[in-house]
Amino acid sequence: MSEGLEGRIFLAGHRGLVGSAIHRLLTRRGIEPLRRTRSELDLLDVNAVRAFMASERPDIVILAAAKVGGIHANASSPATFIRDNLVMQCNVIDEAFKAGVKRLLFLGSSCIYPKHAEQPMRESALLTGVLEPSNEPYAIAKIAGIKMCESYNRQYGVDYRSVMPTNLYGPGDNFHPQNSHVLPALLRRFDEAVRKGVDRVEIWGTGTPRREFLHVDDMAAASLFVLELDRSVYERTTDPMLSHVNVGFGDDVSIAELAALIADVxxxxxxxxxxxxxxxxxxxxxxxxxxxxxxxxxxxxxLRHGVEETYRWFLSHRDTLRSV
Known part of the structure; x- marks a missing residue:
């Protein structure tokens, strides 16, 4: 049984990687969500968020907005990552509640789990060990978002759910070689090497770490699936004190294997x-x-099909992609 998506939906972060994929999927289903650009609605401004919620009165909120980046970006701007994400989440979740929003979906990240968590990582691994230092500020912000949703559910009886995606990729990604995640950064780097005739590509690290990759269209489908799931079904498969749900492909590859795949593509x-x-x-x-x-x-x-599709998208947008 499905709860459906009736009513007004506010999609926060509709221009981001996941947000744009969710928007595409909603549009294909004949649903046009409420959307605002950053210049139209600054989610870091609590007064602006409060005014928006009061005037638009959404029935459902999908919180896909976040300050995101790869290892380099997280390491160079830790204060920005923890501050902006904490403030953004707090503003949207609390003001949504105050405006009477009963259903909300919060999008997190798999970096919430401890650095040395048992693999594969279950939802119960949360808060059982030390986080990876390079993205700890971002991870702490996302953990706070999960716990905020859980706390509002327990205290106020609302239905605020959280989904934790693995590493995402696909159309609309950030392809900057330093400030993006590993898959789009490698796609751009190898493409540039081919175009410039370079015969050597250097990659950070040993190549041995293993990563799971999920196409963003799969993530969008999973997000709406979880959001629409009947509450009784959802609650039977979750713990009220541990209500987030992992979203992944179910398999992983080493960075070296990923590099070889992208080189071939x-x-x-x-x-x-x-x-x-x-x-x-x-x-x-x-x-x-x-x-x-x-x-x-x-x-x-x-993965290969997704990388090929993403590379075609990159080639068609290469000249207009952001450089920072």
């Missing part, structure tokens, strides 16, 4: 060299998606 034939003096990050990040599978959903886009 882009047509790069030169050397791939790893720099072990640079940080690897978390040794492995694979989510246990058993809870979501029990609910009735699983990913459908294979």
């Amino acid at each position: 882009t047509g790069y034939r030169g050397a791939v060299v790893f720099d072990p003096t640079k940080p690897d990050g978390t040794p492995r990040k694979l989510l246990d998606v058993g809870r979501l599978s029990t609910m009735g959903w699983q990913a459908s886009i294979p």
Whole structure:
């Protein structure tokens, strides 16, 4: 049984990687959500968020807005990452509640789990160990968002759910080679090497860490699936004190394997060299998606197919992509 998506939906972060995919999916279903650009609604401004919620009165809120970035961005701007995400989440969740919003979906990240969590990582691994230092501020903000949703559910009886995606990629990603995540950064780097005739591409770390990758269209589908799931079904498969749900592909690859795949897709034939003096990050990040599978959903886009599609999108948008 489904609760559906009746009423007015506010999609916060509709221009981001996940937000844009959710928007595409909603549009295909004939639903046009409330949207605001950053210049139209600054989610860091509590008064602006309060006025928006009071005037628009959404029935459902999807919180896909976040300050995001790769290892380099997190390491160079930790204060920005923890401050902006905490403030944004607090403003949207609290003001949504005050405006009478009963249903909300919060999008987190798999970096919430401890650096050395048992693999694959179950939802119960949350707060059981030390986080990966390179993205700890961002992770703490996301953990706070999960706990805020849980706390509002317990105290006020609302239905605020959280989904924790693994590493995402796809159309609309940030392809900057330093400030983006590993998959889009490598796509751009290998593409540039092919175009410039470079015969050597250097990659941070040893190449041994393993990562799971989920196409953003799968993430959008999973998000709406979880949001629409009947509350009684959702609550039977979750713990009220641990209500977030992992969203992943269910399999992982090493960074070296990923680099080889991207080199093949882009047509790069030169050397791939790893720099072990640079940080690897978390040794492995694979989510246990058993809870979501029990609910009735699983990913459908294979990695190679997704990378090929993403590369075609990149080629068609290469000249207009942001450089920072």
